Amino acid sequence: MKYTFKDKSYTISRYPKTEQISLRAWNSADEHILKYLEEEEIKLKNIAICNDRFGFLSVLLAEYKPKTILNFRSQEKSIYINLQLNDLDTESVIKTSPLDSIKPYCDLALIKIPKSLDLFRLQMEQLYSASKKDTKIVCAFMTKYFSYQMLDICNEYFELCKQSKAWKKSRLIVLKNKKKRKKSKIKHEITFSNSKKFTQYYGVFSAKKIDYASQFFIQNMVVTLSDNKILDLGSGNGVLTYEAQRQKPDAIVYLVDDSFLAIESSKMNVDPKRSFFYYQDDLSQFEDNSFDLVLSNPPFHFEHETNIDISINLFREVKRCLKKGGSFQLVSSNHLNLKTQLYDFFHKIQIVDQNKKFTVYNCT
Incomplete structure (x- = not known):
């Protein structure tokens, strides 16, 4: 997909690729940020960028060496791919994590407001700490996703919060003049059972409690005596691993998640002595026939998109990594009808249990 900025044409692609041709690597909220920067003649130095999923802003502003805060491994790969596509230095974008301190302080921060307002709060905490007295923060969002909570969060951190007029169904909130305030917590606890609480960073799925799909899955999960090496795919805060190790205390579990904050949570x-953690978006680091059991509550929501292409690609890799005689247990929302896609890779698909919203499958 082509985009022209400052009389230069750029090619920006999505990673991973998708079969849904209507999905682009940017939206008008991204374009609105660039429009504002040009019209206001903003000085482009010491820039921080948040939630740039496919690297659109990072690539177009690469000459200014922005610091891009990476939430996902796939995001990092996407930025690298798009820098290469446009013959740009792959080191021109400085990569940092959501938990890092940003130094030196930024003069300008650009943030696409995420779907999770808990994540937005965590990111505002990071950008607030990286701001000087005259730092300007430009927040962008599509108008249909507006919530007054966005403004409430902005007002917690900055004196001036000016909202723009709508343009191509998007708006900006421009923040200036940081307030004096105490540092906020970026972690919280959610209850799993009477005896177990999970600690996780704000923005990690699910925010208030263990999600219903995982609860339903755990009720039906079976770990056998022969399941010595287990993969937890899309591991989140580790709740499936916790249950697997409860059922088989000597099992070794490999946790894989695309989300940096999920892995850190x-x-x-x-148990770190029986767990290995992989901040990755695929299974390329594992050999064929590696696992006795694979467990997953696979992703299909990506911000405001519903997209099963990524899950289908992961199913293909699960088949490669699963030992002969091993099993792939997963839970899925009923409306996705994943059974059809699972038959592309597995000979036997058993419905272990089903309710009005979710289905638990066992694939061999």
Whole structure:
């Protein structure tokens, strides 16, 4: 997909690729940020960028060496791919994590407001700490996703919060003049059972409690005596690993998640002596026939998108990594009808249990 900025044409693609041709690598909220920067003649130095999922802003502003805060491994790969596509130095974008201190302080921060307002709060905490007295923060969002909570969060951190007029169904909130305030917590606890609480960073799925799909899955999960090496795919805060290790205390579990904050959260919740953590979006680091059991509550929501292409690609890799005689247990929302896609990779698909919202499958 082509985009022209400052008389230069750029090619920006999505990673991973999708079969849904209507999905682009940017939206008008991204374009609105660039429009504002040009019209206001904003000085582009010491820039921080948040929630740039496919690297659109990072690539177009690469000459200014922005610091891009990476939430996902797939995001990091996407930025790298798009820098290469446009013959740009792959080191021109400085990569940092959501938990890092940003130094030197930024003069300008650009943030696409995420779907999770808990994550937005965590990111505002990071950008507030990286701001000087005259730092300007430009927040962008599509108008249909507006919530007054966005303004409430902005007002917690900055004196001036000016909202723009709508343009191509998007708006901006421009923040200036940081308030004096105490540092906020970026972690919280959610209850799993009477005896177990999970600690996780704000913005990690699910925010208030263990999600219903995982609860239903755990009720039906079976770990056998022969399941010595287990993969937890899309591991989140580690709740499935916790249950697997409860059922089989000597099992070794490999946790894989595309989310940096999810992996960092899971490290606080499971036995580190029997767990290995992988901040990755695929299974390329594992050999064929590696696992006795694979467990997953696979992703299909990506911000405001519903997209099963990523899950289908992961199913293909699960088949490769699963030992002969091993099993792949997963839970899925009924409306996705994943059974059809699972038959592309597995010979036997058993419905273990089903309710009005979710289905638990066992694939061999």
